[in-house]
Amino acid sequence: MPGVDGFIYPNEVELQWGLLIVLYPYITGLVAGAFILASLERVFKVEAVRPTYRLALLTALAFLLVAPLPLQLHLGHPERSLEMYLTPHRSSAMAMFGFVYLWYLMVVLLLEIWLEYRADIVHLAQTTSGWRRLVYKLLTLGSENVSPEARRIDDKVSYIVTVIGIPSAFLLHGYVGFIFGSIKANPWWSTPLMPIVFLFSAMVSGIAAVLVLYMAFMKVERMRLDMSCLDTIAKFLFYTFVIDFSLEMLDLLHRTYEADESFRTLDFMVHTRLWGSQVLLQICAGTLLPLALLAANQVWRFSEMRRKAMYLIASLLTLVGIFAMRWNVVIGGQLFSKSFLGYTTYKVEFAAREGLLGAVGLMALPFILVVALVKLLPPWAGAAGARHGVPLEAGSLSGGKVSEG
Amino acid sequence: MDLGRRDFFKIGGKLLVLASAGATLDEIMGASTAPETYRMADHWWGMIIDIDKCIGCGNCVRACSQENNVPADFFRTWVERYQVEEGKQPRVDSPHGGIDGFPPSKREDLKSFFVPKLCNQCASSPCVQVCPVGATFVSPDGVVLVDESYCLGCRYCIQACPYGCRYLHPQKRTVDKCTLCYHRITKGLTTACCESCPTGARQLVDFKNPKDPVHEFLRQNKVEVLKPYMATQAKVYYKDLDGSVR
Amino acid sequence: MGRLFRDAGHLIRPALVLVAGLGAFLVLRAVVVPKDFGRYGHYRAGALAMVSARPISYAGHSQCEMCHEQEAKAHGGGKHANVACEACHGPLAKHADDPTPNVPKRPDVANLCRRCHEQDAGKPRGFPQVDTVAHSQGVLCDNCHQPHNPKL
Numbered sequence: 008m009p010g011v012d013g014f015i016y017p018n019e020v021e022l023q024w025g026l027l028i029v030l031y032p033y034i035t036g037l038v039a040g041a042f043i044l045a046s047l048e049r050v051f052k053v054e055a056v057r058p059t060y061r062l063a064l065l066t067a068l069a070f071l072l073v074a075p076l077p078l079q080l081h082l083g084h085p086e087r088s089l090e091m092y093l094t095p096h097r098s099s100a101m102a103m104f105g106f107v108y109l110w111y112l113m114v115v116l117l118l119e120i121w122l123e124y125r126a127d128i129v130h131l132a133q134t135t136s137g138w139r140r141l142v143y144k145l146l147t148l149g150s151e152n153v154s155p156e157a158r159r160i161d162d163k164v165s166y167i168v169t170v171i172g173i174p175s176a177f178l179l180h181g182y183v184g185f186i187f188g189s190i191k192a193n194p195w196w197s198t199p200l201m202p203i204v205f206l207f208s209a210m211v212s213g214i215a216a217v218l219v220l221y222m223a224f225m226k227v228e229r230m231r232l233d234m235s236c237l238d239t240i241a242k243f244l245f246y247t248f249v250i251d252f253s254l255e256m257l258d259l260l261h262r263t264y265e266a267d268e269s270f271r272t273l274d275f276m277v278h279t280r281l282w283g284s285q286v287l288l289q290i291c292a293g294t295l296l297p298l299a300l301l302a303a304n305q306v307w308r309f310s311e312m313r314r315k316a317m318y319l320i321a322s323l324l325t326l327v328g329i330f331a332m333r334w335n336v337v338i339g340g341q342l343f344s345k346s347f348l349g350y351t352t353y354k355v356e357f358a359a360r361e362g363l364l365g366a367v368g369l370m371a372l373p374f375i376l377v378v379a380l381v382k383l384l385p386p387w388a389g390a391a392g393a394r395h396g397v398p399l400e401a402g403s404l405s406g407g408k409v410s411e412g
Numbered sequence: 413m414d415l416g417r418r419d420f421f422k423i424g425g426k427l428l429v430l431a432s433a434g435a436t437l438d439e440i441m442g443a444s445t446a447p448e449t450y451r452m453a454d455h456w457w458g459m460i461i462d463i464d465k466c467i468g469c470g471n472c473v474r475a476c477s478q479e480n481n482v483p484a485d486f487f488r489t490w491v492e493r494y495q496v497e498e499g500k501q502p503r504v505d506s507p508h509g510g511i512d513g514f515p516p517s518k519r520e521d522l523k524s525f526f527v528p529k530l531c532n533q534c535a536s537s538p539c540v541q542v543c544p545v546g547a548t549f550v551s552p553d554g555v556v557l558v559d560e561s562y563c564l565g566c567r568y569c570i571q572a573c574p575y576g577c578r579y580l581h582p583q584k585r586t587v588d589k590c591t592l593c594y595h596r597i598t599k600g601l602t603t604a605c606c607e608s609c610p611t612g613a614r615q616l617v618d619f620k621n622p623k624d625p626v627h628e629f630l631r632q633n634k635v636e637v638l639k640p641y642m643a644t645q646a647k648v649y650y651k652d653l654d655g656s657v658r
Numbered sequence: 659m660g661r662l663f664r665d666a667g668h669l670i671r672p673a674l675v676l677v678a679g680l681g682a683f684l685v686l687r688a689v690v691v692p693k694d695f696g697r698y699g700h701y702r703a704g705a706l707a708m709v710s711a712r713p714i715s716y717a718g719h720s721q722c723e724m725c726h727e728q729e730a731k732a733h734g735g736g737k738h739a740n741v742a743c744e745a746c747h748g749p750l751a752k753h754a755d756d757p758t759p760n761v762p763k764r765p766d767v768a769n770l771c772r773r774c775h776e777q778d779a780g781k782p783r784g785f786p787q788v789d790t791v792a793h794s795q796g797v798l799c800d801n802c803h804q805p806h807n808p809k810l
Binding site (some may be wrong): 117121164315 | 664665666667668669671672675676683686687690691695696700723
């Protein structure tokens with residue numbers, strides 16, 4: 008049989024979860040990571056990353072809105088997907104995840120964004136015209152109270168929402184890890200470490216994404232980059248990456264040492280079918296190289312230009328590397344037979360429903376959405392309709408420190 | 413014209429068919445979820461397979477395929493041939509699931525045998541556990557079924573099954589699998605695979621029936637389920653299953 | 659109290675949106691979820707009937723024996739006694755329901771017998787198996803062996 012080596016169960020020839028299911032944890036991971044970065048400022052008082060607070064929230068929202076799309080495209084009957092909410096099977100991690108997603112979207116992210124942007128929304132509702140005015144009026148939810156006392160209460164509530172939001176973000180992506188990690192039938196997936204590995208790699212990818220977006224937007228909007236902000240983000244990226252890498256190495260070490268029945272077949276798979284995507288792309292290019300670039304900045308002091316280049320390259324490599332990690336988990340878990348006696352192959356189609364073209368489109372969509380959201384709800388000072396020079400307090404535009412010029 | 417025995421049986425046969433059709437119609441109309449004479453609570457279905465009797469003819473695979481309209485290249489049941497050489501990994505093959513039998517092997521020096529496989533109708537089923545909507549379930553009489561009008565096609569259950577017995581139906585785009593010929597066993601017939609097995613290697617059993625030969629069988633023979641460490645409480649028992657079988 | 663309401667009043671709005679959404683969801687659930695869902699377990703009880711109602715293709719040998727008495731008798735005394743009729747003759751429920759228009763095809767002897775009786779190292783040693791080419795020398799099996807009672 009073409010693509011099959013050795014013996015596999017007859018129903019295992021075709022992979023069930025393909026490129027779209029690789030995309031899905033990648034996208035939700037970016038959500039969790041971006042949100043954690045935002046919460047660094049809000050809850051852990053890391054003032055330096057303040058300029059990216061709003062951008063991180065909008066990034067998280069953009070990716071969260073796109074996240075269900077690869078799932079819908081993948082389902083045999085997407086028109087029945089509402090069943091997950093109407094008759095959720097409580098023993099199924101996938102069903103419970105639907106509610107975690109909804110909770111996170113409604114009660115954490117949308118609420119936090121609304122509370123953060125309320126003053127601006129009201130201001131924009133009062134100063135724009137035409138259909139834009141209508142949109143902003145809708146977003147005010149009918150209340151135009153932006154008195155300092157009201158804003159103080161907003162600030163308090165927003166703080167509580169973020170505090171709840173951190174474990175919610177952990178739950179959001181940890182759950183995806185659990186969806187894989189709880190499958191005893193699949194030894195590549197089944198490990199208690201899976202939710203934690205997923206979570207930390209999500210944080211890594213999310214922080215890297217915000218870093219890249221921040222640099223990109225500052226370049227496009229021709230605004231001055233806050234280097235201390237960038238340095239701090241890179242520092243947290245480095246720390247998170249170290250933890251993530253350690254966890255993955257721990258998993259690898261544990262498997263290699265215990266060498267249970269599945270080890271032989273998994274080891275062979277990594278050395279052959281997954282060599283490029285796991286060893287070369289994920290580990291070498293996607294982890295070791297960015298770690299080296301980031302670590303260098305913790306030891307030596309480079310010029311601003313050099314640092315920006317190193318951070319950008321490190322972040323882009325990280326984003327590729329974390330995608331490769333998702334690929335290796337999802338696809339890798341289906342390349343070997345559960346008989347441990349053979350392997351199959353994954354052929355990515357191009358223009359089919361679950362093909363490459365669609366996947367590229369789906370990956371581009373959140374970035375388009377971020378641009379749209381940034382236009383709708385400008386995150387920085389100097390943007391149209393924004394207040395300028397207002398002392399930095401909850402409700403004013405973050406980045407007030409930025410526009411010092 | 414005298415009403416001969418043949419005519420009597422012909423008419424009687426037709427009446428029987430009509431009666432069962434009527435009962436079936438009742439089911440479709442929702443009058444009950446099973447024919448009047450069939451009570452789910454009285455049954456707990458499973459299967460016993462005797463490895464030493466299987467000749468790898470593939471009758472079961474063919475019969476199942478025809479009885480259940482199984483799409484080509486997918487299998488509700490299949491047969492594997494094991495050829496075990498001492499000290500080495502077993503060589504296993506299953507050409508088209510064994511649907512046309514196997515190309516004959518002359519290797520008398522190897523330990524060689526056939527293993528029919530199907531859904532193990534697990535009582536503690538990992539596939540049912542992960543279904544997000546309740547489209548797959550264990551029926552009250554112990555058969556794991558799929559509700560094809562409710563299945564989303566998310567394929568989580570296919571990932572969770574340790575035995576590889578589920579697949580996505582290419583046209584219906586819902587998950588499909590062996591139903592233990594539920595539509596037959598609820599009418600007093602045996603499964604298509606057991607019906608067409610020429611050696612009796614496969615036999616349908618009902619654990620709740622005190623007169624079922626399964627009780628004696630389990631007592632007298634060394635039996636095993638596939639992947640017992642998965643703790644799925646599989647209800648397909650294999651007699652004389654070799655340790656090399658995966 | 660009044661001041662608190664004035665300053666925090668706007669928070670009621672997102673709360674209302676949430677409650678409205680929850681209400682809409684509950685209404686949807688009451689309307690859309692099948693009424694028999696959950697009767698026996700977390701599934702639609704009607705699924706059992708749906709699966710039970712599938713058409714039958716194999717009649718079962720007891721059906722065949724009702725009409726084909728002679729063949730059943732010869733068959734029952736021979737080596738193929740435990741081989742069901744449809745194991746060789748294929749699915750015949752249509753024929754059993756309405757015999758005259760649904761005439762079954764004669765089995766393809768050239769390939770049929772070989773599937774069971776071709777010599778193979780995997781088959782149990784005591785099972786009757788031959789190298790069919792050497793054994794028959796091109797002659798069809800049923801020239802010498804009566805399939806219902808095959809022992810010579």
